[in-house]
Amino acid sequence: MNKNEEIVQDDDFSPDELIIRKKKTPEQRTGVTAESVLKTAADALEALRAKNPLVECITSLAGASQAANALFAAGASPMVVEDMGEATGLARTADGLLVNMGTVTKAQTDAMRAAVSHANSAARPWVLVPSGIGALPLRTFATKELMRRFPAVIRGNGSEIMFLAGAPTGGRGSESLIPSEDAVQGAQRLAGVTHAAVLVAGATDYVAAEGAPVVAVLHAARPRFAGEGCIQGALCAAFLGALGTRARWEAALAASIVMAVATEKALKAAKGPGSFSIVLVDALAALTPAEVLKLGKVKVAKD
Secondary structure (H helix, E strand, O other), rough: OOOOOEEEEEOOOOOOOOOEEEOOOOOOOOOHHHHHHHHHHHHHHHHHHHHOOEEEOOOOOHHHHHHHHHHHHHHOOOEEOOOOHHHHHHOOOOOOOEEEEEOOHHHHHHHHHHHHHHHHOOOOOEEEEOOOOOOOOHHHHHHHHHHOOOOEEEEEEEEHHHHHHHOOOOOEEOOOOHHHHHHHHHHHHHHHHOOEEEEEEEEEEEEEOEEEEEEEEOOOOOOOOHHHHHHHHHHHHHHHHHOOOHHHHHHHHHHHHHHHHHHHHHHHHOOOHHHHHHHHHHHHHHHHHHHHHOOOEEEEEOO
């Protein structure tokens, strides 16, 4: 163990949840307003397109193509991998890494562990999407293990976030049984233990991080479709790749706001859920920083 790390037991977590915590004081973000949050997201989109970050995706079968197309549209370069050797090698050079538990296998979880280890050693940021945890043992065990390995962002629905924060059960498959607003306190606890920014997805998205106010991201109702979590998690990894690993809160906010605005535009053009995922990619490609400023809707929690 590094001398700058310690093992801490957090009473909000189950007894076996020993979390390795780095000794550091979180950056304090003061004077945060809705306008400054939208400016952060708009600037992040501009930075992403200027850098064209390479994003390694270890993700679900259902969402791999959607995530890759969304990354291309947003301005990043995706690489979907599953083999442990490829995942390990790419993790050292990619600008960001997505680990999504959507359709895991034993071989894939081995690749995830190896990729995360090498990403951490190379100081590359990574994103954890704990899809469907709580009911199935392989993904649940692997997610709890990976949670302790310093993800920069954790993205999940209300049930997934609350399960990681100590609730006894998860959701109904990949569907949440807990509204996102009811998972905010759990997200704040999870952020404090893992030092990650936590994005709770739902009818309203919430972003929590140490030293920062909770931000609610409002968006139009969107049809359910396979790959939504993959896309938003991949965008988190892309924004981390563009902004740097310290910009965890900013990356999570940008991913949520950009997807919310693109979703609103896509709903106006889509004829139904079948065409929506295609139109969403078009909306991401056409989205401008000015539209993020104009169309984004957020609320900043008071201290």
